[in-house]
Amino acid sequence: xxxxxxxxxxxxxxxxxxxxxxxxxxxxxxxxxxxxxxxxxxxxxxxxxxxxxxxxxxxxxxxxxxxxxxxxxxxxxxxxxxxxxxxxxxxxxxxxxxxxxxxxxxxxxxxxxxxxxxxxxxxxxxxxxxxxxxxxxxxxxxxxxxxxxxxxxxxxxxxxxxxxxxxxxxxxxxxxxxxxxxxxxx
Numbered sequence: 001x002x003x004x005x006x007x008x009x010x011x012x013x014x015x016x017x018x019x020x021x022x023x024x025x026x027x028x029x030x031x032x033x034x035x036x037x038x039x040x041x042x043x044x045x046x047x048x049x050x051x052x053x054x055x056x057x058x059x060x061x062x063x064x065x066x067x068x069x070x071x072x073x074x075x076x077x078x079x080x081x082x083x084x085x086x087x088x089x090x091x092x093x094x095x096x097x098x099x100x101x102x103x104x105x106x107x108x109x110x111x112x113x114x115x116x117x118x119x120x121x122x123x124x125x126x127x128x129x130x131x132x133x134x135x136x137x138x139x140x141x142x143x144x145x146x147x148x149x150x151x152x153x154x155x156x157x158x159x160x161x162x163x164x165x166x167x168x169x170x171x172x173x174x175x176x177x178x179x180x181x182x183x184x185x186x
Contacts, residue, residue, distance in 0.1 A: 002067030005034045014100065014132075025132065025139060027100060038064055095119050095180070098130040098141075103173060110171030111162045116144065117178045123150050133161070133173070144175065152179045 012027035041060045048054030095118050103112035116129065126148035133140045144156060154177045162171025 001034055001037070002064040002069075003071040004030065004067070005038075005064070006068055006071055012100075014098065025134075095122065095129075098132060100132045100134065101175070103133060105163065110165045110169070112171065112173045114173065114175050115178050116146075116156065116175045117180055118146055118150075120179055120181055122146060123152075123177070123179050124148070126150070131175075146177070150177055152177065 009029070009031040011030045013030050013033045015026055015028050015033065017024045017026055038061070041057050041064070045054050045057035045061060048057060099116060101114040101116065103114040105112055114133070116131065118127065118129075123146070127146045129144045129146065131142045131144050133142065140161075142158065142161075144158070146156070156175040156177065158173040158175065160170045161173035164170055
């Protein structure tokens with residue numbers, strides 16, 4: 001977690017906050033989320049008695065700090081041919097399974113427009129994604145199937161998920177496919 005804290009401080013972490021029996025999803029910046037987590041670990045470690053009960057809290061703190069130290073150590077190692085092969089073999093081939101999409105509206109159109117991000121590998125092989133679409137108090141989680149061989153800029157039409165018209169006909173949600181070669185968490 002310490003390495004994630006340093007590498008992706010501005011990325012958003014989708015967090016479930018239960019309010020009574022209502023699940024509430026909110027995106028929290030990683031810097032705040034992990035900073036708060038570390039603060040809780042320190043408070044619990046300091047408040048535990050000197051017996052075995054505090055070992056887990058100190059282990060979490062030590063793991064966080066070691067993540068930062070090991071990250072700094074890996075950055076200082078010069079890149080070698082072997083490291084390049086390992087990086088290529090272990091690079092992330094898929095984007096996040098759950099994506100939050102904030103659709104845009106056009107006042108003259110009953111359709112909603114959004115963007116879904118996939119990797120080149122997912123575009124070639126096809127994939128399934130969960131899409132969270134927050135609109136006011138309505139939050140929908142949908143399963144979207146990306147077909148094999150989809151191209152950059154292609155539109156996926158989700159029928160009936162747009163705005164209502166005066167004739168009570170619903171528009172569609174149109175998702176534009178954005179293919180990224182290397183996927184990062186920022």
